[in-house]
Amino acid sequence: MNTLAERRAGPCELCGSTAGVAPFAVPPRRPADPDACAAICDVCRTQVENKSPLNQDHLRCLAESLWHPAPAVQVLSWRLLNRLKSAPWARDLLQSVDLDDSVLRWAADEQVDDGTDDPVAPTLDSNGNPLAAGDSVTLIKDLVVKGGGFTAKRGTLVKNIALTANPAHVEGRINGTVIVLVAAFLKKAT
Numbered sequence: 592m593n594t595l596a597e598r599r600a601g602p603c604e605l606c607g608s609t610a611g612v613a614p615f616a617v618p619p620r621r622p623a624d625p626d627a628c629a630a631i632c633d634v635c636r637t638q639v640e641n642k643s644p645l646n647q648d649h650l651r652c653l654a655e656s657l658w659h660p661a662p663a664v665q666v667l668s669w670r671l672l673n674r675l676k677s678a679p680w681a682r683d684l685l686q687s688v689d690l691d692d693s694v695l696r697w698a699a700d701e702q703v704d705d706g707t708d709d710p711v712a713p714t715l716d717s718n719g720n721p722l723a724a725g726d727s728v729t730l731i732k733d734l735v736v737k738g739g740g741f742t743a744k745r746g747t748l749v750k751n752i753a754l755t756a757n758p759a760h761v762e763g764r765i766n767g768t769v770i771v772l773v774a775a776f777l778k779k780a781t
């Protein structure tokens with residue numbers, strides 16, 4: 592991958608625009624870490640920082656940027672798509688992409704920061720439905736359980752989940768092991 596200096600001299604890594612491209616440190620990483628930065632334009636920055644209403648026409652670029660080789664760009668794309676997921680095209684993209692687990696955890700982590708501003712932030716599943724303690728959910732992607740020595744397959748039913756202090760995470764028991772699950776990869780079972 593190119594250095595950050597090379598990347599910031601190039602087009603916006605989200606939309607391809609060449610106007611006003613600057614490095615953007617993707618939270619919650621430290622800005623000193625170049626891998627934590629994406630080079631994005633002014634328009635994309637206002638979208639990322641939630642300073643202007645989401646512009647679906649502009650953000651169609653996420654269909655490409657979601658597959659960018661830089662994890663920081665994948666994280667920004669994934670988060671924006673999550674904010675857009677009432678739109679079918681955004682939801683389809685989120686369900687078609689297969690990001691690295693470390694990228695997904697990073698992407699889901701932002702919601703921790705949001706949580707400090709809003710202590711009652713709801714825990715939402717992949718469709719934006721609120722989850723409550725005791726709910727049953729299914730996994731929408733395969734989950735490698737490190738330490739458990741097994742992979743929980745997509746579609747696995749997890750009964751009687753518990754909420755955590757972090758609205759991005761719930762806890763559930765799979766194969767007798769209590770596991771922290773990323774709420775965005777769950778679907779509430781009816």
Ligand SMILES: [Zn+2]
Nearest residue numbers: 603606632635
């Ligand atoms: Zn842009």
